[in-house]
Amino acid sequence: MVPEEPAARILMVEDDAVIREATQLTLERHGYDVTTAEDGLEAIESFEKIHPDAVMLDIMLPGLDGISVCRRIRETSLVPIVMVSARGDALDVVLGLEAGADDYVTKPFDTQVLVARLRAVMRRAISDPERPAPSAGASVESFGDLELDREALEVRRGGSTVQLTPTELKLLIEFANNPGVVLSRSTLLQRVWDYEWGGDGRLVDVHLQRLRTKIGADRIETVRGFGYKLRA
Numbered sequence: 001m002v003p004e005e006p007a008a009r010i011l012m013v014e015d016d017a018v019i020r021e022a023t024q025l026t027l028e029r030h031g032y033d034v035t036t037a038e039d040g041l042e043a044i045e046s047f048e049k050i051h052p053d054a055v056m057l058d059i060m061l062p063g064l065d066g067i068s069v070c071r072r073i074r075e076t077s078l079v080p081i082v083m084v085s086a087r088g089d090a091l092d093v094v095l096g097l098e099a100g101a102d103d104y105v106t107k108p109f110d111t112q113v114l115v116a117r118l119r120a121v122m123r124r125a126i127s128d129p130e131r132p133a134p135s136a137g138a139s140v141e142s143f144g145d146l147e148l149d150r151e152a153l154e155v156r157r158g159g160s161t162v163q164l165t166p167t168e169l170k171l172l173i174e175f176a177n178n179p180g181v182v183l184s185r186s187t188l189l190q191r192v193w194d195y196e197w198g199g200d201g202r203l204v205d206v207h208l209q210r211l212r213t214k215i216g217a218d219r220i221e222t223v224r225g226f227g228y229k230l231r232a
Contacts, residue, residue, distance in 0.1 A: 008050055011050065017063055040062045040066065054079060054118055055073065056114070057069060058083075070099040085106045086106075091125070143178060157214075168207060168214070170192050171211055179229075182223045
């Protein structure tokens with residue numbers, strides 16, 4: 001008899017007891033092992049203790065806020081992070097994404113949407129990003145001083161390893177799969193974030209900004225009114 005795989009561990013950080021308890025029950029019904037935290041400091045302690053597979057992190061927290069927690073986690077881990085914003089405030093969302101979050105939802109949120117977002121960010125973290133099979137000896141591609149090793153899922157710039165989050169890596173691979181081809185925001189949202197419906201273009205913009213900072217600002221070109229493309 002094949003043993004069942006352990007349930008994915010979710011760290012949910014939420015200071016509102018009603019939302020926390022209701023969301024925990026929903027996630028557990030979907031098969032997740034959920035640990036909760038009420039504030040930022042407890043979140044850091046819980047994260048270091050359980051090493052979750054994904055983090056659901058509220059922005060507005062007592063003490064250490066969600067943005068700071070996200071930055072602390074990103075100092076040591078590439079774990080998928082979904083930020084939760086109470087107001088849907090544009091600045092909160094952008095700050096959360098710039099701090100290293102992979103996606104976000106706004107309150108009040110549909111629990112089915114939340115589950116879908118968590119599943120999507122975890123798929124990006126554990127799956128080998130879809131790509132054309134490389135020919136023998138061609139798993140490493142070069143774009144100027146940038147190297148993409150598809151087998152090792154590593155990126156190097158000038159010989160030094162570049163640390164990318166799973167979302168940033170999948171974004172780069174999508175461009176590498178289509179060199180010189182202009183990709184629109186909607187196309188990237190569908191292929192990278194697994195959105196089957198309209199999504200927020202800020203996800204693309206902020207992650208592209210972070211990616212450009214790491215691999216070189218001129219590596220990905222903006223084609224105004226159409227989208228972005230990887231320069232050969």
